[in-house]
Amino acid sequence: MSNLIRSVLLILAGAVLVACSGGAPSMPAQTPGKPPVAATLTVGLSADAESMDPFYVNQAAGWSVVHAVFDHLIERDFESRLVPGLAESWAVLDDHTLEFKLRRGVTFHNGEPFNAQAVKFSVERMLTTEDAPNRSKFTAIDAVEVVDEYTVRFKLNRPDGTLFDSLTSRLAMLPPGYFASVGAEGFARAPVGTGPFRFVEWVPDSHITLAANENYWEGSYKGKPQVAKVVFRVLPEIATRLAELQTGGIDLMQDLPADQIATVEAAGMVVLPAETFQLAYIMTIADDANLPTYDVRVRQALNYAVDVDTIIKNLLAGYGRRIASPIGPGYLGYNPDVAPYPYDPAKALELLAEAGYPEGFETVMDITTTDRSDTAEAVAGQLARVGVRVTIRTFELGQFNQNWIERKQSPLWQVRWGNTPDPQSIGMFASCTGWISRYCNEEVTALLDAAQATMDQQERASLYSQAGKLLHDDPVGIYLWTSTQVYGLSPRVRGFRPSPLLAIIVSGITLAE
Amino acid sequence: MPGYVFQRLCHGLLVLWGVSVIVFLLMHLSGDPATVLLPLDTPPEEVEAFRHKMGLDRPLPIQYLFFVSRVVRGDFGYSYHYRTDALEIVLQRLPATLRLAAAALSFSLILALPAGVIAALKRDSFFDVAVRVLVLIGQAVPGFWLALMLMMLFSVRLRWLPVSGYTGWRSLILPAVTAGSFSMASIARLLRSGLLEVLGKDYILTARAKGLSSTQVLTRHALKNAAIPAVTMIAIQTGWLLGGSVIAEVIFAYPGLGYLAVNSIGYRDLPVIQCFVAVMAAMVVVVNLAVDLIYAWLDPRIRLYRNDH
Numbered sequence: 118m119s120n121l122i123r124s125v126l127l128i129l130a131g132a133v134l135v136a137c138s139g140g141a142p143s144m145p146a147q148t149p150g151k152p153p154v155a156a157t158l159t160v161g162l163s164a165d166a167e168s169m170d171p172f173y174v175n176q177a178a179g180w181s182v183v184h185a186v187f188d189h190l191i192e193r194d195f196e197s198r199l200v201p202g203l204a205e206s207w208a209v210l211d212d213h214t215l216e217f218k219l220r221r222g223v224t225f226h227n228g229e230p231f232n233a234q235a236v237k238f239s240v241e242r243m244l245t246t247e248d249a250p251n252r253s254k255f256t257a258i259d260a261v262e263v264v265d266e267y268t269v270r271f272k273l274n275r276p277d278g279t280l281f282d283s284l285t286s287r288l289a290m291l292p293p294g295y296f297a298s299v300g301a302e303g304f305a306r307a308p309v310g311t312g313p314f315r316f317v318e319w320v321p322d323s324h325i326t327l328a329a330n331e332n333y334w335e336g337s338y339k340g341k342p343q344v345a346k347v348v349f350r351v352l353p354e355i356a357t358r359l360a361e362l363q364t365g366g367i368d369l370m371q372d373l374p375a376d377q378i379a380t381v382e383a384a385g386m387v388v389l390p391a392e393t394f395q396l397a398y399i400m401t402i403a404d405d406a407n408l409p410t411y412d413v414r415v416r417q418a419l420n421y422a423v424d425v426d427t428i429i430k431n432l433l434a435g436y437g438r439r440i441a442s443p444i445g446p447g448y449l450g451y452n453p454d455v456a457p458y459p460y461d462p463a464k465a466l467e468l469l470a471e472a473g474y475p476e477g478f479e480t481v482m483d484i485t486t487t488d489r490s491d492t493a494e495a496v497a498g499q500l501a502r503v504g505v506r507v508t509i510r511t512f513e514l515g516q517f518n519q520n521w522i523e524r525k526q527s528p529l530w531q532v533r534w535g536n537t538p539d540p541q542s543i544g545m546f547a548s549c550t551g552w553i554s555r556y557c558n559e560e561v562t563a564l565l566d567a568a569q570a571t572m573d574q575q576e577r578a579s580l581y582s583q584a585g586k587l588l589h590d591d592p593v594g595i596y597l598w599t600s601t602q603v604y605g606l607s608p609r610v611r612g613f614r615p616s617p618l619l620a621i622i623v624s625g626i627t628l629a630e
Numbered sequence: 631m632p633g634y635v636f637q638r639l640c641h642g643l644l645v646l647w648g649v650s651v652i653v654f655l656l657m658h659l660s661g662d663p664a665t666v667l668l669p670l671d672t673p674p675e676e677v678e679a680f681r682h683k684m685g686l687d688r689p690l691p692i693q694y695l696f697f698v699s700r701v702v703r704g705d706f707g708y709s710y711h712y713r714t715d716a717l718e719i720v721l722q723r724l725p726a727t728l729r730l731a732a733a734a735l736s737f738s739l740i741l742a743l744p745a746g747v748i749a750a751l752k753r754d755s756f757f758d759v760a761v762r763v764l765v766l767i768g769q770a771v772p773g774f775w776l777a778l779m780l781m782m783l784f785s786v787r788l789r790w791l792p793v794s795g796y797t798g799w800r801s802l803i804l805p806a807v808t809a810g811s812f813s814m815a816s817i818a819r820l821l822r823s824g825l826l827e828v829l830g831k832d833y834i835l836t837a838r839a840k841g842l843s844s845t846q847v848l849t850r851h852a853l854k855n856a857a858i859p860a861v862t863m864i865a866i867q868t869g870w871l872l873g874g875s876v877i878a879e880v881i882f883a884y885p886g887l888g889y890l891a892v893n894s895i896g897y898r899d900l901p902v903i904q905c906f907v908a909v910m911a912a913m914v915v916v917v918n919l920a921v922d923l924i925y926a927w928l929d930p931r932i933r934l935y936r937n938d939h
Contacts, residue, residue, distance in 0.1 A: 165893075167711065168713055170713070173713065247676070247679060247680070247683070248680055248683065250672065252676070253672060253673055253676055302713075302714075305713060320885065321712055321719070321885075322885050322889055322890065322893060323795065323796070323883070323885040324795070350795065350883070351883065352794060352883050353880065353883070354880060354881050354883070356778055356781070356881065357781070357793060357794045357881055357882070357883055360781050360782070360785060360786050360793045360794070361793045361794060363786055364785060364786055364789060364793055366792070366793050366794070366795075514896075515898050522674075522677075552673060552674055
């Protein structure tokens, strides 16, 4: 029910906002009688953090807090390059050993020193925290060896080239002494990290308050804190976030829908779109010989039949680029020479006829209540023009995922996947061994497995590039577009840079008066 | 009277037991919580380990028995999402919802009681027509639309009231009006029609004939008898409001029980949902018990009739 309300609400909110701004175009966006709050940056999140314990965080909203309170050994900067974090440098000693040289003079918010012991503790806690959502990304680590106060070695049980990527956001460095004294629950109530902001308060579903860490170390890509206080407010309803942005209740918000951009700009706010590494697909079942989508020609035909650029232009306000494979723009191994399928319904009809479906066929597409239904309907409408008649079924996210895991999904299903430029997770759905995969191409599988087990990033890029070409020709689904995160900013916000990790990095932000 | 109260209490307990069974079963009809809580790329063995740890791999009747035996000890389990005691989370949110429910109910009663009474007394007058139109609007306007309109007008345009969150009594006004407008309309309508019916009765004529003033007729004879449907409606609305007005709470980001329930359903946070429903059901049972007592006071026939059985 709440989802229905939500969609109706979005539409109405749009109408209301347009009506309000249209009715009084000259009304200035000012806040009479409201005292200036120069020292406090207020951010509107579309969801609450899952936890204040970084090991339990797995969504963008929570990452914004994690990146403010904690640091990682390696970080991914605003250009999505791997840059030194709490490790000043790292080296691959051999296929089974990584060495990290740690930054000196860094202390946790409670004064505890950051050193090799802290790294050892953090990694070991991750490996033993069975319900930590990202634990499986680190299982290649067998042991952490403390070489000296500022040098650690990871002993691996298998070569794993994806570790560097995982270390950038999934393994925050924790203070062992403090953790031992307060325990896991105490830590989640009052977390302590080395990051640019100290934790002050978390009122679940309401707000998270942080205060500047004046002793934040020099040289972080995040920059030193520029405001005394940051408040993350949890505002799941888009209409509420927009109203708060217009009235100065928040300075910065995420997840601005494309259809609200004009309204927000008309109200004097700044709109900042940022392309992310999240890619949109219509996945297809390609491993069931009873289905039309088993035939590679059918899957190619589906790609030719969808006018992706028109959907991007009309439904996504132009934000998004058509993709050619799961190795999207900016990904490790992205190959710009592999061009996306052009819109060519004649070619699609030809391929369908070759595959034995001259009259097309009937099929079903699953979507979740948390994803957009308008794009799915647009795709279905275009497929109908080449005779592929699609019925859309909507599921709640949990049921949708469960269907996927249990291989009970429909032949088509709409998905957004990926949040880092490392294609480490595409094997899940695009290889013969991926456990939620409905696709099997031996060559692709061999390339993805090799890329996973290679420590040399150049070599990995080359392997992914080859896999991308094969995945284009033998598509795992209909390749749609790169997702764009659109931020709405109050005009007084300065120095905000969108992170490719979807988190809002608050430390570089200042507020003008 | 004690027998009557005891009988109502037993009914309440029966309702609570029924609620526990239904809630427990319903939650298992829509998928596996493990698939919501863990990321999609979690390997199957880790999903299994998680299911085992949370007891989700046991047969349903066993899970139910565990559930009930824990619940009677006040232990609703550990919230998957909030990673703390489920009862603690629900009780933390309870004051905010009670505050909003009280504000919404006060808003609706302050408007509905005089509106209903005056409209009935001045039947077909301009005031009566105005009340009837307002009541129609109050019942027909969807809550989310009203909430957005109020927000756009009083918060964005006029800047009189905060948009969302809770920063003091001013934050209560818009959510309370949103949550209370429907009950205001229903109570006013029922009170008006109840009074109209009673005012046409013979005993009112008798009361007037024996020389009582209009006020005395109204307060001592008419209102008491006309109040039963209105009291029923107030009780139903109170139950709704105690459950947290989901729409008002979500739109105004007001951290109460309704908001918690919606989030917990999204996260499939079973312990919190079960705890929420149990606490809710308990409160509704208490409200109903209070209403049964009020009925008995308003109309002795009710308590005598029940005692005969």
